[in-house]
Amino acid sequence: VNRVDRLFRLLLRLYPASWRAVFGAEMLGTFQEGYAVARHKVRFRLREFVGLALGAVREWNRLAQQSPEPWLRSLEAPLLVFLLYGFGFYVSVNMELWANGPLLFPGSYVLLAGSCGVGAWIVGRHCTVFQPRRFLLTVILSAACLIAIPYGVRATESAWINHLLNADGNFHYHLPGVWVTIESHNQKGVPLPLGSNWILFIQRNTDGRALYVRHSLRSDSPPYGLVTGFLFMVLALYARRTSRRLSGAVASNIR
Amino acid sequence: MNPITEPVFLILLSLAEHPRHGYAILKDVEEMSAGRVVLSTGTLYGALRRLLDDGWIDRVAEDRTSRDRQTYSLTAGGLKRLKAEVGRLKQMTRLANLRVAGREA
Numbered sequence: 001v002n003r004v005d006r007l008f009r010l011l012l013r014l015y016p017a018s019w020r021a022v023f024g025a026e027m028l029g030t031f032q033e034g035y036a037v038a039r040h041k042v043r044f045r046l047r048e049f050v051g052l053a054l055g056a057v058r059e060w061n062r063l064a065q066q067s068p069e070p071w072l073r074s075l076e077a078p079l080l081v082f083l084l085y086g087f088g089f090y091v092s093v094n095m096e097l098w099a100n101g102p103l104l105f106p107g108s109y110v111l112l113a114g115s116c117g118v119g120a121w122i123v124g125r126h127c128t129v130f131q132p133r134r135f136l137l138t139v140i141l142s143a144a145c146l147i148a149i150p151y152g153v154r155a156t157e158s159a160w161i162n163h164l165l166n167a168d169g170n171f172h173y174h175l176p177g178v179w180v181t182i183e184s185h186n187q188k189g190v191p192l193p194l195g196s197n198w199i200l201f202i203q204r205n206t207d208g209r210a211l212y213v214r215h216s217l218r219s220d221s222p223p224y225g226l227v228t229g230f231l232f233m234v235l236a237l238y239a240r241r242t243s244r245r246l247s248g249a250v251a252s253n254i255r
Numbered sequence: 256m257n258p259i260t261e262p263v264f265l266i267l268l269s270l271a272e273h274p275r276h277g278y279a280i281l282k283d284v285e286e287m288s289a290g291r292v293v294l295s296t297g298t299l300y301g302a303l304r305r306l307l308d309d310g311w312i313d314r315v316a317e318d319r320t321s322r323d324r325q326t327y328s329l330t331a332g333g334l335k336r337l338k339a340e341v342g343r344l345k346q347m348t349r350l351a352n353l354r355v356a357g358r359e360a
Binding site: 019023026027029030031033034047048050051052053054055056058059 | 277278295300
C-alpha cells in the first residue's frame, strides 16, 4: 500500500463507520483507478482529498438531519454541556483559580477549548438524563474532565513561564478587546514603562529575575465565554444527532 | 419538483445509456461535459448515495467476491425523473430562443 492510498484511507475515516462499511472499499478502488491514469497527480490528489473531506461533512450532516430522535429531546445533552461549561467559567473567573487572572500561554486557551470540545462530544454521545446508566457515565466523565483540565492547564502554564524566564524575551498577543503583554526583566535592569499597569507575576530567587504581565480587557470586548459555550452546545447537539446507535439505523437501508 | 443539479443530471444521463461502475461514471461525466464537470470520488459517492436513497438508481455487485466493484443502474423512477428534467430543459431552451430572437429582431 503506497503513501497516497494510505492518506486516502485515513481521510475515509472522516466518514461515519456505516458509510465506510458500504462505500469504503469501492471508493478506494475508484480513486486508485483514477490516480493511475491522472495526468496532473498533485491537482488530482488535492481535488480528491478536498472532495473527500467535504463529502464526509455532508454525510454527517445528512445523518444529523435524519436522526430518528426528536429535536427537542436532542437538546437535553447540549443544555447540560452549556450549564457545565458556564459553571466552570464562573468558578474560574470568580474564584481566581488561575492565580493571577488571565492565562499567560495562548496554547492554554487552545488546550481548554480542545478539552471542553472533547467533553462536549462525549456528553453529546452518551447523555440521556432519563436513562440512569448513561447519565451516570456522563457524570463520571465530566468529573474526570473537571479534574484533568486544570492539571493540564497548570502544566502548560508553568512550562511557558519557565520558557519566558529562560529565554529572557518579550512576548505579547491580543484578541479583539484583550491585550496581554509579558516581559522578563532583571530586577536592576530595564525600568517599567511609566503609567502602565504592569503586574509582577513571579520572581525567581535564584537569579533575581521577574516576570511582568500587563493584561487589559476593554469593557466592549466580545463575550468570548458565551460564544464558546454556544459552540460547545452545537458540538454536543451534533454528536447527539449523529451518535453511532442512530447512524447505524439510517445506513441499513442501503445494504 | 425541484430542478436537479448539473452533476446529478450528468450522472443520470451516464446511467441512462447502460449500467456503469464508479470510475466509468466519472470518466463519462467528464467526457459529456467536455472536461467542464470533473467530479471527485467523494462528490460522486455523495451524489450516488442520495440517488440510491431516492430510488432513482440501483446498486448491484459486479463481482460477488469483491466489495470494490459495484455497478449502478437507472431505475424506472430514475428514468421518469430524467425524462421530466429533459422536458423542463427543452421548455427553457425554447423560451430562451424566443426571447433572444425577439430582442434581435
